[in-house]
Amino acid sequence: MRLVTFEYGGRTRIGALRGEDEVVPFDAGLPTSMVDLVAAGDAALDRAAAQLGSGAGVPLTEVRLLPPIRPRNNIMCIGKNYLEHAAEFAGSGFDASQQQAVPDHPVVFTKALSSVVASGDPVHVSADSTGTSDYEGELAVVIGQGGRGIAAEDAYAHVFGYTIVNDMTVRRLQRQHVQFFLGKSAATYCPMGPALVTRDEIVDVTKLWVRTTVNGEQRQAAPVADLIFDIPTLIATISVSVLLEPGDVIATGTPAGVGIGFTPPRYLRAGDVVEVSVDGLGTLTNPLV
Incomplete structure (x- = not known):
């Protein structure tokens, strides 16, 4: 997956790119920050993949990409x-x-x-x-x-x-x-x-x-x-x-x-x-x- 952090509708979200021009936001059941998603391990990543396959997408042109991850350390x-x-x-x-x-x-x-x-x-x-x-x-x-x-x-x-x-x-x-x-x-x-x-x-x-x-x-x-x-x-x-x-x-x-x-x-x-x-x-x- 190509995971992204982005702003959409006044909120900071995480999700994944689908194709070259669409972002699928992750919904309930998943962490809301990329660091927390990484820390949650394989089970969370599997749920994210499932949402990417079935979730509604947003045009990439309508979101503002943020740094994909902001780690806790330098x-x-x-x-x-x-x-x-x-x-x-x-x-x-x-x-x-x-x-x-x-x-x-x-x-x-x-x-x-x-x-x-x-x-x-x-x-x-x-x-x-x-x-x-x-x-x-x-x-x-x-x-x-x-x-x-x-x-x-x-x-x-x-x-x-x-x-x-x-x-x-x-x-x-x-x-x-x-x-x-x-x-x-x-x-x-x-x-x-x-x-x-x-x-x-x-x-x-x-x-x-x-x-x-x-x-x-x-x-x-x-x-x-x-x-x-x-x-x-x-x-x-x-x-x-x-x-x-x-x-x-x-x-x-x-x-x-x-x-x-x-x-x-x-x-x-x-x-x-x-x-x-x-x-x-x-x-x-x-x-x-």
């Missing part, structure tokens, strides 16, 4: 997880965190929940006084069954589904503060969506491609198979110390082609439109203001 992100991006970042002069171009272990940081916005929402790059805003298109994993000490071989059993994240960044703040949090957590700098696609819809996640365009020009394109640290490794590594909870979001890293990888850097400006597409998950589109 968005977890992975830095330098594609070889070519690790190289371009190391050569950009903006990596103040360490001198090692390709990490031996996953580089994990978080983005504040207040940075999360939906597909279609504006991103306020004009609030960046440094003029160094950048894009990072990424596949994101949504945790289903949580836990600590999850073994890599068991990791996919803990994946509920997948979505798309644009890990937007104020590069000067990222370099200035060494630790990534402030540069990554500006308001509106975590577009997410448009949908949360359940794991059963994706036959082999490693065969998906992540692509990013700015004003229609392709800047990023790489398969998920190119991750330095794959999804099971990320879940196992994070859960060594972090208690993963249902609905937690892990953005898996961005391919080469970010703005700071160009000479001179190609930063984002008001009026630009950034689109991030992942096979089977749709396209996350955000105008910049």
